[in-house]
Amino acid sequence: MRKSSHSRSRLSILFLVAFVLCFLSNIDLTTSSSSSLDMKMIQQLQQFIIDCTSPDGSLSVWKDKVDVNTYHSNFAILGLARAMSTTGTTTASVYAWNWFRWFVSHQSNSTGYITDYTRASSAFAWSSTNDMDSTDSYAALFIMAVASVYAVDKNYTTNQIMPGVRNSVKAMQSTMQNGLTWAKPNYHIKYLMDQSEVYAGFKSCEYLAKVINDTSLANTCSSAASGMIELVNQYMWSTSNFNYNYGLGDSDVVTPSNWTILYPDAASQLWPAAFNFPLNKSTNALCSTFLKYHPNWKYPNAKDYLPTLMNVNYEMTPCGYALISCGLDVSDAVSSIWSAANASNLAYPFHCGTAGELILLATGGYSTPVYQNVGPTSSTPYVYKSSSKTISGSSSQHLSPTIIFYLLLFSTLSIFIA
Numbered sequence: 001m002r003k004s005s006h007s008r009s010r011l012s013i014l015f016l017v018a019f020v021l022c023f024l025s026n027i028d029l030t031t032s033s034s035s036s037l038d039m040k041m042i043q044q045l046q047q048f049i050i051d052c053t054s055p056d057g058s059l060s061v062w063k064d065k066v067d068v069n070t071y072h073s074n075f076a077i078l079g080l081a082r083a084m085s086t087t088g089t090t091t092a093s094v095y096a097w098n099w100f101r102w103f104v105s106h107q108s109n110s111t112g113y114i115t116d117y118t119r120a121s122s123a124f125a126w127s128s129t130n131d132m133d134s135t136d137s138y139a140a141l142f143i144m145a146v147a148s149v150y151a152v153d154k155n156y157t158t159n160q161i162m163p164g165v166r167n168s169v170k171a172m173q174s175t176m177q178n179g180l181t182w183a184k185p186n187y188h189i190k191y192l193m194d195q196s197e198v199y200a201g202f203k204s205c206e207y208l209a210k211v212i213n214d215t216s217l218a219n220t221c222s223s224a225a226s227g228m229i230e231l232v233n234q235y236m237w238s239t240s241n242f243n244y245n246y247g248l249g250d251s252d253v254v255t256p257s258n259w260t261i262l263y264p265d266a267a268s269q270l271w272p273a274a275f276n277f278p279l280n281k282s283t284n285a286l287c288s289t290f291l292k293y294h295p296n297w298k299y300p301n302a303k304d305y306l307p308t309l310m311n312v313n314y315e316m317t318p319c320g321y322a323l324i325s326c327g328l329d330v331s332d333a334v335s336s337i338w339s340a341a342n343a344s345n346l347a348y349p350f351h352c353g354t355a356g357e358l359i360l361l362a363t364g365g366y367s368t369p370v371y372q373n374v375g376p377t378s379s380t381p382y383v384y385k386s387s388s389k390t391i392s393g394s395s396s397q398h399l400s401p402t403i404i405f406y407l408l409l410f411s412t413l414s415i416f417i418a
């Protein structure tokens with residue numbers, strides 16, 4: 001557009017009129033429709049998660065309530081915790097605490113492991129599948145979920161749940177070999193994705209241990225987490241491929257990453273940043289390479305390599321948390337993921353975990369609560385504050401009268417200068 005002094009003064013008058021109108025009518029100036037939080041979506045996702053719960057406390061993969069995968073359930077709970085801090089109402093936390101009790105009563109007390117469960121749709125009783133996707137991440141997600149819920153609602157004591165947290169720490173430690181965790185006792189791959197989650201699990205344990213003033217547990221978890229930072233930065237980066245190896249096998253043999261594979265290879269590059277794992281490489285470079293290879297990560301119905309060519313589906317959502325940490329606006333990703341889910345009427349493969357993941361994406365990504373030394377009895381709820389410039393934690397923001405005053409002054413002056 002060509003600029004001239006005439007158009008500038010006309011523009012100033014336009015601004016002046018616009019600001020006066022905004023001031024009088026209190027129109028929202030700063031929140032564009034693309035970056036404002038869709039509270040209706042958050043509420044629908046929260047309701048969907050609640051619809052996956054049963055009176056026995058279980059939180060199923062989907063509303064049919066026939067399968068429990070605790071990794072998905074605890075992702076659902078992370079979303080529920082964020083929904084509560086975003087809406088400012090904690091009435092849903094009863095589902096979270098009931099779920100934690102279910103988890104603890106189904107977890108092995110000797111190993112700290114928990115399997116998947118299934119039941120006939122008419123049955124009340126659950127039966128174990130005698131297997132799980134991983135032991136390390138399942139344990140990590142549980143501790144992350146407990147910490148996140150406690151951080152938003154302290155109207156519960158962690159007494160009944162802490163044995164489950166301690167068991168989960170035991171589960172993570174049990175496959176830790178040279179400081180990093182195998183996926184399962186009999187599945188010897190140290191996935192970078194799992195290390196990212198286990199790190200967040202240990203940091204969440206540190207938070208909870210400080211809440212209950214258990215210095216010994218806090219130190220155990222804090223040093224396990226710190227140890228992982230050095231090891232991942234040292235052994236998982238490939239100097240020849242300029243990316244992270246997505247895993248280390250037996251004897252720490254590397255499994256190199258191929259950027260053209262969305263899952264696990266490319267997603268692994270973003271998982272550490274998504275779960276607040278400190279990397280000493282440029283996260284911005286990882287974000288931009290990821291987007292160059294996988295611009296369709298945010299379209300559940302697009303096809304990509306996972307690792308074979310198939311629908312992207314919904315479980316790539318945490319990649320967006322890393323993109324947020326790179327300062328990128330993910331509101332279009334929130335819209336595209338939500339519109340695909342909504343168009344399918346939240347049909348599987350959308351599930352309780354992906355609902356939780358989407359709530360986090362819409363509200364700034366995952367962040368591990370950090371213990372503030374205000375004492376374990378503080379009842380001040382944790383209020384989520386977005387770190388991203390483009391995503392606001394509240395649904396509307398208004399310019400303060402002071403700013404409007406200066407803008408008016410500036411516009412008026414600029415007319416005279418022009």
Ligand SMILES: *[C@@H]1O[C@H](CO)[C@@H](O)[C@H](O)[C@H]1NC(C)=O
Nearest residue numbers: 104105106107108109110163
């Ligand atoms: C583990 O111990 C707790 C507390 O004693 C108990 O409630 C729970 O049922 C036990 N878990 C299993 C799988 O037996």
Ligand SMILES: *[C@@H]1O[C@H](CO)[C@@H](O)[C@H](O)[C@H]1NC(C)=O
Nearest residue numbers: 090091094153154155156157
């Ligand atoms: C606190 O939790 C109890 C259940 O343990 C519940 O009955 C009560 O309504 C809760 N209070 C608030 C303020 O949420």
Ligand SMILES: *[C@@H]1O[C@H](CO)[C@@H](O)[C@H](O)[C@H]1NC(C)=O
Nearest residue numbers: 211212213214215375376377
């Ligand atoms: C926390 O533990 C320390 C050391 O055991 C003790 O001195 C202190 O009084 C405890 N504080 C609280 C609030 O329980």
Ligand SMILES: *[C@@H]1O[C@H](CO)[C@@H](O)[C@H](O)[C@H]1NC(C)=O
Nearest residue numbers: 230231232233234235280281
């Ligand atoms: C990252 O950390 C590893 C392990 O300490 C170290 O070997 C490497 O030189 C570091 N790289 C950068 C870019 O700081």
Ligand SMILES: *[C@@H]1O[C@H](CO)[C@@H](O)[C@H](O)[C@H]1NC(C)=O
Nearest residue numbers: 257258259260261305307308
């Ligand atoms: C990376 O994956 C793509 C897609 O499967 C494949 O065509 C390509 O050969 C792979 N590259 C390497 C170096 O393995």
Ligand SMILES: *[C@@H]1O[C@H](CO)[C@@H](O)[C@H](O)[C@H]1NC(C)=O
Nearest residue numbers: 041338339340342343344345
């Ligand atoms: C969700 O789907 C309903 C129809 O089932 C439609 O009316 C509505 O506009 C959709 N909302 C979004 C955000 O896509």
